[in-house]
Amino acid sequence: MKYSKIYPVGWRFLVLCFLGLVMAITVVACNPTKFKAKSAQVTQLVIATPSGPSTFNLTQNQSAYSVFGYLFDGLITENGLTGDLEPALAESWEISPDKKRVVFTLKEGLKWSDGQPLTIDDVIFSYQDLYFNEKIPTDIRDGLRIGASRSLPTIKKLDQRRVEFTVPEPFAPFLRFVGGLSILPAHVLRESVHTNDGNGNPRFLSTWGTDTDARKIIGNGPYVMESYTPSQRVIFRRNPYYWRKDAQGNQQPYIERIVLEIIENTDNQMISFRSGQLDDLDVKSEMFPLLKREEKRGKFKIYNGGPEPTTTFVSFNLNKARNSKNQPIVNPIKSRWFNTLAFRQAVAYAIDRETMKTNIFRGLGELQNSPILLNNPYYLSPEKGLKVYDYNPQKAKKLLLEAGFKYNSRGQLLDAEGNQVRFTMLVKAEEPARVAMAAQIKQDLAKIGIQADLQALAFNSVLENLRSRNWECYVGKFTGGGVEPHSGSNIWFSTGGSHQFNQGPQPGEPRIKDWVVSDWEKEIDRLFIEGARELDETKRKVIYDKFQQIVQEQLPFIHLVNSLSFEGVRDRVQGVKFSTLAGSAFWNLYELRVNL
Numbered sequence: 001m002k003y004s005k006i007y008p009v010g011w012r013f014l015v016l017c018f019l020g021l022v023m024a025i026t027v028v029a030c031n032p033t034k035f036k037a038k039s040a041q042v043t044q045l046v047i048a049t050p051s052g053p054s055t056f057n058l059t060q061n062q063s064a065y066s067v068f069g070y071l072f073d074g075l076i077t078e079n080g081l082t083g084d085l086e087p088a089l090a091e092s093w094e095i096s097p098d099k100k101r102v103v104f105t106l107k108e109g110l111k112w113s114d115g116q117p118l119t120i121d122d123v124i125f126s127y128q129d130l131y132f133n134e135k136i137p138t139d140i141r142d143g144l145r146i147g148a149s150r151s152l153p154t155i156k157k158l159d160q161r162r163v164e165f166t167v168p169e170p171f172a173p174f175l176r177f178v179g180g181l182s183i184l185p186a187h188v189l190r191e192s193v194h195t196n197d198g199n200g201n202p203r204f205l206s207t208w209g210t211d212t213d214a215r216k217i218i219g220n221g222p223y224v225m226e227s228y229t230p231s232q233r234v235i236f237r238r239n240p241y242y243w244r245k246d247a248q249g250n251q252q253p254y255i256e257r258i259v260l261e262i263i264e265n266t267d268n269q270m271i272s273f274r275s276g277q278l279d280d281l282d283v284k285s286e287m288f289p290l291l292k293r294e295e296k297r298g299k300f301k302i303y304n305g306g307p308e309p310t311t312t313f314v315s316f317n318l319n320k321a322r323n324s325k326n327q328p329i330v331n332p333i334k335s336r337w338f339n340t341l342a343f344r345q346a347v348a349y350a351i352d353r354e355t356m357k358t359n360i361f362r363g364l365g366e367l368q369n370s371p372i373l374l375n376n377p378y379y380l381s382p383e384k385g386l387k388v389y390d391y392n393p394q395k396a397k398k399l400l401l402e403a404g405f406k407y408n409s410r411g412q413l414l415d416a417e418g419n420q421v422r423f424t425m426l427v428k429a430e431e432p433a434r435v436a437m438a439a440q441i442k443q444d445l446a447k448i449g450i451q452a453d454l455q456a457l458a459f460n461s462v463l464e465n466l467r468s469r470n471w472e473c474y475v476g477k478f479t480g481g482g483v484e485p486h487s488g489s490n491i492w493f494s495t496g497g498s499h500q501f502n503q504g505p506q507p508g509e510p511r512i513k514d515w516v517v518s519d520w521e522k523e524i525d526r527l528f529i530e531g532a533r534e535l536d537e538t539k540r541k542v543i544y545d546k547f548q549q550i551v552q553e554q555l556p557f558i559h560l561v562n563s564l565s566f567e568g569v570r571d572r573v574q575g576v577k578f579s580t581l582a583g584s585a586f587w588n589l590y591e592l593r594v595n596l
Contacts, residue, residue: 042256050263188218504517
């Protein structure tokens with residue numbers, strides 16, 4: 001799944017830099033100081049994002065950088081400090097003894113940001129007409145499918161405040177995943193779902209794009225959008241109809257305005273933060289020594305959240321299918337390399353992750369060996385059976401030779417037919433650390449005779465290449481996920497919308513042919529079904545242990561280094577309760593205050 005950094009959509013949802021005068025001028029030209037000057041008495045928080053939103057339509061979003069955490073709430077939410085489930089739009093819920101039915105009771109007097117009542121009909125619409133509707137392509141639905149039949153829950157209105165969900169079998173992730181999905185406004189969107197465009201698709205699919213007037217996006221979250229300027233900023237204002245109130249009955253949130261500055265380059269973000277233009281900064285490892293020395297003078301605090309709630313990896317396109325033009329998605333010669341297990345394992349042994357941690361992350365990180373994070377209770381440690389790939393270039397060469405590869409007189413790796421092993425490695429350009437990781441991987445692979453050509457593209461271009469399957473090798477990152485392993489189901493199910501390494505047919509896209517699912521992918525499918533069905537936590541851990549062992553054996557993702565998570569927050573921001581679980585200082589945005 002994909003997640004917002006700040007005030008995430010519950011737990012819902014699955015990176016070249018240089019400094020110079022020109023960049024400094026660019027930052028100053030777009031700085032938010034003018035907002036403070038114009039509205040000195042308006043409390044506001046100014047933060048940065050490396051990429052603007054790709055859509056205002058939540059069901060169509062595939063980016064980690066979105067606006068939805070500010071705009072929408074679900075029936076329940078998760079406490080960022082304890083991980084406990086808490087009421088949101090629903091005041092309570094009841095689970096039947098057979099664990100197959102869940103009844104939610106809505107709070108009274110709920111309203112949308114346009115002042116219209118928020119009712120049970122909105123809940124029914126959100127699930128039945130959107131999330132469960134096969135005509136609406138969305139990655140969200142991957143995590144809602146239950147059991148071997150991959151059936152969806154059913155939903156029924158009981159009365160004006162109660163709704164009942166029924167599942168065909170006990171489904172352990174239900175409350176954390178299903179119950180936390182955003183509720184969307186039926187009175188605004190229903191017509192677009194039930195009318196088609198000229199191509200026969202629901203008009204909803206083209207509704208609420210980023211070309212929509214931001215003020216027309218109706219939500220139920222703490223904020224509404226006031227304006228969106230592409231490549232510059234999103235401005236939010238407090239939702240006057242938000243449901244939260246403090247113990248004294250005061251309306252929340254307290255902060256009147258949020259300014260989300262779109263600053264792609266992380267070094268430019270740091271310039272803005274050091275000059276006082278930002279209230280918050282995602283502190284990268286390379287920034288930490290400098291900023292730590294400036295804490296007192298700069299009037300900010302750096303919070304240490306431990307390992308980031310992210311997974312970084314290098315992956316190969318294992319797809320053997322043919323596109324709608326009957327052309328191979330991946331060059332058949334390269335596809336044979338990528339689908340050779342010994343090749344992937346050799347690449348894993350060839351990457352010097354310790355040097356990566358030391359040089360790129362200044363030692364402020366942990367080697368990552370699993371798709372489940374180190375601090376997650378479901379994590380399987382190497383001591384308990386998780387396979388690891390410590391740097392060993394000689395072993396890498398041995399594996400390649402045993403698999404039929406060979407070397408020419410210049411030390412270049414060739415396959416059995418004499419083709420030079422060379423491919424393109426895609427990486428997000430805006431994140432210097434990730435580009436540096438890709439550059440080191442290129443150097444490490446050159447030591448075992450492999451030529452990797454680096455291609456750094458803007459994030460949205462990377463996403464488009466991944467969606468169209470137009471890539472060979474990718475250095476990427478997944479963000480978020482929370483404690484529940486099933487939150488990664490859209491990545492790990494073979495039919496999942498984010499199953500990037502072997503992307504199957506997706507609704508609404510040109511047909512692909514001869515798509516093949518490997519036996520180990522099928523076994524992961526089975527384990528995820530079994531894990532979601534099992535309610536005993538000890539038994540669930542055994543199931544997800546097996547999943548991690550398969551991933552580390554087969555290496556659809558070769559995991560790299562998990563940086564430590566540091567966040568700098570201005571002293572003027574009051575009420576910060578930094579959470580390693582939520583990975584954010586602003587998970588409780590609704591109760592934060594700022595000093596003018």
